[in-house]
Amino acid sequence: MLQISNRGKQMPPSPIRKLVPYAEAAKKSGIKVFHLNIGQPDIETPPSILDAVRKADIPVLEYSHSAGNESYRRKLVSYYKSVGINVTHEQIMVTTGGSEAIMFGFFSCLNPGDEVIIPEPFYANYNGFAMQAGVKVVPITSYIENGFALPPINEFEKVITENTKAIIVCSPNNPTGYLYSRQEMEALKTICLEHKLYLFSDEAYREFSYSGEYTSAMHLEGMDENVVLMDTISKRYSACGARLGALVTKNKSVYDTAMKFAQARLSPPGLAQIMGEAAVDLPASYFDSPKAEYLKRRDLLVSRLNRMDGVFCPVPGGAFYAIASLPIDDSDVFCQWLLESFSHNGKTVMLAPATGFYGTPGLGKNEVRLAYVLNVKDLSDAMDCLEEALMQYPGRVQTVQSEFAIGNRQ
Amino acid sequence: MLQISNRGKQMPPSPIRKLVPYAEAAKKSGIKVFHLNIGQPDIETPPSILDAVRKADIPVLEYSHSAGNESYRRKLVSYYKSVGINVTHEQIMVTTGGSEAIMFGFFSCLNPGDEVIIPEPFYANYNGFAMQAGVKVVPITSYIENGFALPPINEFEKVITENTKAIIVCSPNNPTGYLYSRQEMEALKTICLEHKLYLFSDEAYREFSYSGEYTSAMHLEGMDENVVLMDTISKRYSACGARLGALVTKNKSVYDTAMKFAQARLSPPGLAQIMGEAAVDLPASYFDSPKAEYLKRRDLLVSRLNRMDGVFCPVPGGAFYAIASLPIDDSDVFCQWLLESFSHNGKTVMLAPATGFYGTPGLGKNEVRLAYVLNVKDLSDAMDCLEEALMQYPGRVQTVQSEFAIGNRQ
Numbered sequence: 179m180l181q182i183s184n185r186g187k188q189m190p191p192s193p194i195r196k197l198v199p200y201a202e203a204a205k206k207s208g209i210k211v212f213h214l215n216i217g218q219p220d221i222e223t224p225p226s227i228l229d230a231v232r233k234a235d236i237p238v239l240e241y242s243h244s245a246g247n248e249s250y251r252r253k254l255v256s257y258y259k260s261v262g263i264n265v266t267h268e269q270i271m272v273t274t275g276g277s278e279a280i281m282f283g284f285f286s287c288l289n290p291g292d293e294v295i296i297p298e299p300f301y302a303n304y305n306g307f308a309m310q311a312g313v314k315v316v317p318i319t320s321y322i323e324n325g326f327a328l329p330p331i332n333e334f335e336k337v338i339t340e341n342t343k344a345i346i347v348c349s350p351n352n353p354t355g356y357l358y359s360r361q362e363m364e365a366l367k368t369i370c371l372e373h374k375l376y377l378f379s380d381e382a383y384r385e386f387s388y389s390g391e392y393t394s395a396m397h398l399e400g401m402d403e404n405v406v407l408m409d410t411i412s413k414r415y416s417a418c419g420a421r422l423g424a425l426v427t428k429n430k431s432v433y434d435t436a437m438k439f440a441q442a443r444l445s446p447p448g449l450a451q452i453m454g455e456a457a458v459d460l461p462a463s464y465f466d467s468p469k470a471e472y473l474k475r476r477d478l479l480v481s482r483l484n485r486m487d488g489v490f491c492p493v494p495g496g497a498f499y500a501i502a503s504l505p506i507d508d509s510d511v512f513c514q515w516l517l518e519s520f521s522h523n524g525k526t527v528m529l530a531p532a533t534g535f536y537g538t539p540g541l542g543k544n545e546v547r548l549a550y551v552l553n554v555k556d557l558s559d560a561m562d563c564l565e566e567a568l569m570q571y572p573g574r575v576q577t578v579q580s581e582f583a584i585g586n587r588q
Numbered sequence: 589m590l591q592i593s594n595r596g597k598q599m600p601p602s603p604i605r606k607l608v609p610y611a612e613a614a615k616k617s618g619i620k621v622f623h624l625n626i627g628q629p630d631i632e633t634p635p636s637i638l639d640a641v642r643k644a645d646i647p648v649l650e651y652s653h654s655a656g657n658e659s660y661r662r663k664l665v666s667y668y669k670s671v672g673i674n675v676t677h678e679q680i681m682v683t684t685g686g687s688e689a690i691m692f693g694f695f696s697c698l699n700p701g702d703e704v705i706i707p708e709p710f711y712a713n714y715n716g717f718a719m720q721a722g723v724k725v726v727p728i729t730s731y732i733e734n735g736f737a738l739p740p741i742n743e744f745e746k747v748i749t750e751n752t753k754a755i756i757v758c759s760p761n762n763p764t765g766y767l768y769s770r771q772e773m774e775a776l777k778t779i780c781l782e783h784k785l786y787l788f789s790d791e792a793y794r795e796f797s798y799s800g801e802y803t804s805a806m807h808l809e810g811m812d813e814n815v816v817l818m819d820t821i822s823k824r825y826s827a828c829g830a831r832l833g834a835l836v837t838k839n840k841s842v843y844d845t846a847m848k849f850a851q852a853r854l855s856p857p858g859l860a861q862i863m864g865e866a867a868v869d870l871p872a873s874y875f876d877s878p879k880a881e882y883l884k885r886r887d888l889l890v891s892r893l894n895r896m897d898g899v900f901c902p903v904p905g906g907a908f909y910a911i912a913s914l915p916i917d918d919s920d921v922f923c924q925w926l927l928e929s930f931s932h933n934g935k936t937v938m939l940a941p942a943t944g945f946y947g948t949p950g951l952g953k954n955e956v957r958l959a960y961v962l963n964v965k966d967l968s969d970a971m972d973c974l975e976e977a978l979m980q981y982p983g984r985v986q987t988v989q990s991e992f993a994i995g996n997r998q
Contacts (some may be wrong), residue, residue, distance in 0.1 A: 180784055180813055181753075186696045186845035195654070195851055216651075223649045231859065232642040239633045239829040239863075241626075244605070274684050274831065277853040285720060286596045290700070306852030310695060312722070343591075374590055403590055419649040419858025421684065435596035441605055442716030443687040447857040448829025449641065453649075 189309050193302050193534020200517035201528050209521045212560035214548045215513075215528040217352060217499065221416040221468045230456030231449050239448050244440040246272020246424075250451045253458040254424065260462065261384060263396040263407075263426075271425045271436055272446045272454075276382050276410030277303065279425040283406045284311040286435040287376050292343040294378070297329055299501065299535030299542060301352050301380065316342070317537030322503055322545065325492035326354035328362040334369050344376035345369065347395070350383040353535045353547040354501050355476075355494020363393040370404045376432075377401065380408045385465050388473050389495035402428035411450075413498075415457045416468070420450035472498050475550040475557055482561040483548075486568060488576075501532055503545050507573035509533055513546065515571060522566040525559060544575075599719050603712050603944020610927035611938050619931045622970035624958045625923075625938040627762060627909065631826040631878045640866030641859050649858050654850040656682020656834075660861045663868040664834065670872065671794060673806040673817075679838050681846055682856045682864075686792050686820030686833040687713065693816045693835060694721040696845040697786050702753040704788070707739055709911065709945030709952060711762050711790065726752070727947030732913055732955065735902035736764035738772040744779050754786035755779065757805070760793040763945045763957040764911050765886075765904020773803040780814045786842075787811065790818045795875050798883050799905035812838035821860075823907075825867045826878070830860035882908050885960040885967055892971040893958075896978060898986075911942055913955050917983035919943055923956065925981060932976040935969060954985075 194216055201211050245251065251267035258265050273279040280303075288294065290312030296304060298317035308315045318333045320326040334345070347366055349358035358366075370377045379395030395405045410423035427433050476493075479500060483491040488505030506512045509531035516526050530549075532542030550557060568574060604626055611621050655661065661677035668675050683689040690713075698704065700722030706714060708727035718725045728743045730736040744755070757776055759768035768776075780787045789805030805815045820833035837843050886903075889910060893901040898915030916922045919941035926936050940959075942952030960967060978984060 180697075180786060180839070182841050182845050183695060183697055183699050185699070186848065189845070189848040189852075191848050192654075192851040218650055220648060222647055228646055228649070236638055237632055238630060239638070239827045240628055241828045244602075274857070275854060281853075285593060287590075287593055289593050289595070290722070303852045303854075306848070310849065310852070312700070376590060417649045418651045419855065421855065421857045429590070431592050435592050435599070438596065438599040438601055438716070439720065441602040442599075442713045442720070443691075444685060444713075445829065445831065447684070447831045447860060449859040449863075450857060453859075 185309055190302070190305050194530050197513055197517060197528065200514055204517045204526060208524065210525040211517065212525065212527045212552060212556055212563065214550070214552065214560055215530045217413065217549045217551065218418055219413065219416045219498065219551045220553065221471065223416050224457065224460055224464065226460065227415060227417070227453040227456040231452050234452050242445040242448055242451060244445055245437060246270070246446050247451050247455070250455045253455050257458045258426070261394065263394055265396070265426055265428065269426060269428050269433060271433065271440055272451060273423040273425055274446050275421040276380065276408050276412065276423040279408040279410070279423045280304070280307050280378070280380070281310070282425050282436040282439050283378050283408060284308065284313060285439055286432050287406065288313045288343050291341060293339060293341045294344045294346055295334060295337060295342060296346045296537070298537050299326070299353050299532055300346070300537070301348060302534045304346060314341070315537050319538060319541065320354070320356070322490065322492060322501060326351065326356040326501070328358060328365060331365055331369055338373055342373065342375060344378050346378040346380065348380035348382070349393070350387055350494070350496025352383065352497055353499050353530070353532070355497045355499045357387050357390055357495030358393065359390065360393045363395065363398060367398045367401050371401060375404065376406055377404050378406050378408060382410045382413050383497035385414050386469060386472060386498060387496040388469070388476065389493070392496070396426070404429070406432060411454055411457060417453060420453055421447055422450040422454050472550065474554055475552070476500070478554055478557055479548060479550045479561070482558070486565050489568070498550050500548050500550065501545050502548060504568060505575050506544055506568070506571060507575050508543050509546050511573055512571060515573070516567055520567050520570065522563045525563050527560040527563045527567070595719055595722075600712070600715050604940050607923055607927060607938065610924055614927045614936060618934065620935040621927065622935065622937045622962060622966055622973065624960070624962065624970055625940045627823065627959045627961065628828055629823065629826045629908065629961045630963065631881065633826050634867065634870055634874065636870065637825060637827070637863040637866040641862050644862050652855040652858055652861060654855055655847060656680070656856050657861050657865070660865045663865050667868045668836070671804065673804055675806070675836055675838065679836055679843060681835045681843065681850060682861060683833040683835055684856050685831040686790065686818050686822065689818040689820070689833045689835040690714070690717050690788070690790070691720070692846040692849050693788050693818060694718065694723060695849055696842050697816065698723045698753050701751060703749060703751045704754045704756055705744060705747060705752060706756045706947065708947050709736070709763050709942055710756070710947070711758060712944045714756060715947075724751070725947050729948060729951065730764070730766070732900065732902060732911060736761065736766040736911070738768055738775060741775055741779055748783055752783065752785060754788050756788040756790065758790035758792070759803070760797055760904075760906025761909075762793065762907055763909050763940070763942070765907045765909045767797050767800055767905030768803065769800065770803045773805065773808060777808045777811050781811055785814065786816055787814050788816050788818060792820045792823050793907035795824050796879060796882060796908060797906040798879070798886065799903070802906070806836070814839070816842060821864055821867060827863060830863055831857055832860040832864050882960065884964055885962070886910070888964055888967055889958060889960045889971070892968070896975050899978070908960050910958050910960065911955050912958060914978060915985050916954055916978070916981060917985050918953050919956050921983055922981060925983075926977055930977050930980065932973045935973050937970045937973045937977070
């Protein structure tokens with residue numbers, strides 16, 4: 179018998195996409211589904227960056243440099259400078275989305291059996307890349323009660339072993355929307371320097387901070403060797419489909435090693451690099467409008483949620499996600515029920531069960547992630563659906579019970 | 589000390605790209621360098637497929653389906669049908685270049701420690717992907733004397749162990765240009781069925797067969813479960829920079845497993861998929877002109893090479909590569925010398941030492957790979973350079989000695 183690989187068998191399916199068949203069935207039966215389940219923004223991709231592709235003279239669409247076109251990397255130097263990050267074009271490697279930057283980071287720095295610590299809930303695909311690299315994810319829990327702030331240093335120290343090689347941090351955070359403070363980033367620096375750990379910093383949502391100053395891992399001093407920044411233009415310019423990211427590091431050994439993986443796959447996408455280059459020329463004011471839009475949505479979402487009986491949603495400081503605790507027995511069952519058995523005026527809402535974002539089994543059962551990627555009108559309709567659904571859901575639990583569960587968990 | 593991963597340390601640098609600094613230095617000193625070292629065609633990318641991108645209305649460049657846009661996959665069904673391959677859109681997974689198709693195939697089917705047999709010389713980046721997946725490459729040697737035909741079945745059987753899980757075949761072949769016959773493909777089928785092996789079939793050069801009928805692994809009957817086809821539009825439409833490929837398989841377990849890896853990286857490039865879709869609409873006659881052009885180049889290259897003293901180049905049946913044996917001591921030294929210490933009328937030529945394409949250490953030392961991706965005039969000038977260089981090269985050896993070495997090797 180031909181066999182599938184063990185990695186392939188153990189590879190987790192996407193926790194977000196597993197509900198897709200139910201959503202498709204709901205749509206087929208005529209129900210309108212509001213998609214708050216994935217981070218696909220509805221914000222227009224800046225027309226100027228698509229125009230750059232339209233206007234480009236491309237007799238032959240050639241392989242680019244494996245690290246990306248030098249012209250684009252030089253442009254990125256000025257982009258990073260504008261956000262207080264000083265790097266050279268030889269410290270920037272253009273990747274196929276942020277995903278590939280994560281892959282290159284894992285494969286360049288980690289051996290099979292090595293451990294990476296990640297504050298949970300976390301971006302579920304880290305699991306997939308860890309599986310691919312044979313790396314063990316060690317979660318440490320952050321809690322909804324304090325808005326998913328960084329767990330205290332001693333929580334990290336409890337789980338650090340001789341196999342621990344890195345910490346992954348994502349700020350502003352997907353899935354929680356939490357924006358790490360300067361103090362928290364400095365705390366991470368302390369741990370990484372003391373225990374000689376890489377700090378993999380996923381900064382996909384850099385531009386979307388609302389509640390305070392944004393601190394990049396690259397703003398931290400004295401840890402040039404430790405920081406590997408994983409970046410993408412997907413959210414920054416609402417260009418998820420471009421598949422264009424970057425791995426940025428001042429650690430030359432890491433860069434040179436990642437370059438070998440980059441050479442094996444030849445080059446990042448060519449047309450997307452033209453877009454990326456044009457994007458650097460957008461005025462700084464470009465972000466004002468999407469940020470204002472997201473902020474309006476966030477405020478609507480959070481206030482609607484917190485007015486619902488038994489629901490709690492901390493105010494996210496960045497990105498366009500929020501996690502809310504609901505008076506429900508099981509978020510996986512609830513999210514499926516929303517699609518399979520519920521509608522309100524012919525509409526329903528698709529959410530991501532938070533269980534998929536926790537590494538610790540059993541956590542997130544009364545939490546869902548909401549991506550506020552719809553306009554205010556749709557978001558408001560979606561909240562109407564959720565409010566009604568929570569009243570009808572057969573697995574509704576008493577708020578008291580839910581709080582008890584949270585209390586127990588700590 | 590922060591450490592680089594073992595995989596990263598062991599990962600081979602690109603054998604083709606390691607000479608790049610010498611080429612850059614030569615250019616800086618005013619020497620024209622003819623690039624016969626990489627498979628970057630100079631053929632125009634069909635303007636209609638770039639126009640499709642220019643004309644596309646893209647308000648938001650969204651993630652596509654992780655398996656690629658369904659509309660593109662449905663188009664590919666008709667493309668594959670046109671080359672005698674019958675598959676459904678649910679057996680096609682759109683990938684980021686052929687590279688990612690190779691990766692997904694390795695990660696879905698192979699465990700660390702598993703072995704894949706590859707006739708050598710072979711595409712050097714298989715080594716990189718094997719290293720990433722922890723898989724061992726077991727080469728079996730094909731020989732320039734018979735144009736790099738498939739080694740006889742008993743050569744495969746000699747190296748098959750309980751860890752052998754797959755054979756990789758590439759036809760028309762990179763780097764040899766060899767086109768496997770129907771008979772040879774059937775021989776591979778026999779081995780794979782008998783020993784329950786996957787047949788990974790890299791068909792990047794499908795359209796470029798000159799000397800006989802092209803046989804795809806998907807043309808073989810009764811081995812649907814074994815075949816994993818790795819494809820790309822890079823060479824087909826001279827669109828290397830698009831980074832668009834496909835993994836095609838009728839083995840549902842392999843497909844479903846690859847899908848989990850595909851979901852982790854979200855989606856293949858969006859703009860490239862628009863190109864790919866438009867490419868399927870090109871008339872069948874589109875290939876006539878590039879094929880005629882490559883054929884002209886091949887004939888020039890091969891006849892020029894074989895007229896040089898001590899040089900032998902078998903006639904390649906497909907792709908746009910040839911391997912030639914030269915009267916030299918060491919192809920790595922020779923190729924570097926061409927860039928560093930030689931010029932002819934202000935020109936020189938960049939070749940790929942064949943050593944990088946062999947898995948067996950020591951082989952390929954008197955061979956180079958030439959990619960005939962330049963127009964006939966440049967190619968002719970490049971051959972002038974090579975002819976002159978072989979006369980001047982201090983490490984020139986007697987042809988007799990070279991033949992003796994070949995004789996010894998078998």
